Amino acid sequence: xxxxxxxxxxxxxxxxxxxxxxxxxxxxxxxxxxxxxxxxxxxxxxxxxxxxxxxxxxxxxxxxxxxxxxxxxxxxxxxxxxxxxxxxxxxxxxxxxxxxxxxxxxxxxxxxxxxxxxxxxxxxxxxxxxxxxxxxxxxxxxxxxxxxxxxxxxxxxxxxxxxxxxxxxxxxxxxxxxxxxxxxxxxxxxxxxxx
Numbered sequence: 664x665x666x667x668x669x670x671x672x673x674x675x676x677x678x679x680x681x682x683x684x685x686x687x688x689x690x691x692x693x694x695x696x697x698x699x700x701x702x703x704x705x706x707x708x709x710x711x712x713x714x715x716x717x718x719x720x721x722x723x724x725x726x727x728x729x730x731x732x733x734x735x736x737x738x739x740x741x742x743x744x745x746x747x748x749x750x751x752x753x754x755x756x757x758x759x760x761x762x763x764x765x766x767x768x769x770x771x772x773x774x775x776x777x778x779x780x781x782x783x784x785x786x787x788x789x790x791x792x793x794x795x796x797x798x799x800x801x802x803x804x805x806x807x808x809x810x811x812x813x814x815x816x817x818x819x820x821x822x823x824x825x826x827x828x829x830x831x832x833x834x835x836x837x838x839x840x841x842x843x844x845x846x847x848x849x850x851x852x853x854x855x856x857x858x
Contacts, residue, residue: 685783693763705762709783712753714760727760734799735764735781737773738791749773751780754789754797 688708695703695716703716712732714725733754741748746768753762764780767773781788788800 689783691762691764697759707753707762707764707784709785712762714762725760727755729784729786731755732760732784732786733797734787734789735777735784736789736791736797737777740766751777753780753784753786 686709688706691705691707693703693705694701698716698718699720700717703714706713706715710729712727712729714723714727716723733756736752736754738750738752739747740750747770749767749770750763751765751773753764755761765773765776767776777788789797790800791797
């Protein structure tokens with residue numbers, strides 16, 4: 664049984680956060696209160712998440728696609744005097760399949776790991792803001808992030824004042840305009856034969 668466990672998750676790197684551009688799978692030993700020895704081994708790759716554990720002497724091996732997870736969640740787990748405790752979690756709808764990826768006290772380090780894990784697994788970044796609800800960091804439409812559109816043309820500063828094609832034109836002069844009283848009432852009078 665031990666040989667089967669070592670073969671199933673062999674070749675995975677022991678590093679915590681993936682480096683940018685890396686494709687090697689990552690191996691994490693995580694606490695699991697229901698497993699024998701209270702530990703489980705998780706292999707994280709770009710195309711799969713494998714969870715291996717033994718419960719009551721029965722070896723279990725699950726393989727899950729990363730897109731089955733909701734995203735990579737950043738949450739505040741505790742607060743002490745002048746310090747906060749952060750956790751990066753691979754969030755699933757089933758809480759038993761959640762995987763703790765990293766924990767730290769430093770805000771900037773944990774944010775960097777959070778973004779690296781999200782990029783590595785191709786999942787959206789989630790933030791736990793209030794009442795334990797996970798919300799996207801920013802609006803998304805499927806896998807595409809929605810943001811305010813940027814300027815499309817060079818002369819964007821003038822566009823708020825006047826249209827670009829009107830900037831090239833000269834404005835008309837009032838003295839050349841025809842007064843409405845000087846306009847003839849009818850241009851053509853009568854039928855075609857009379858003209």
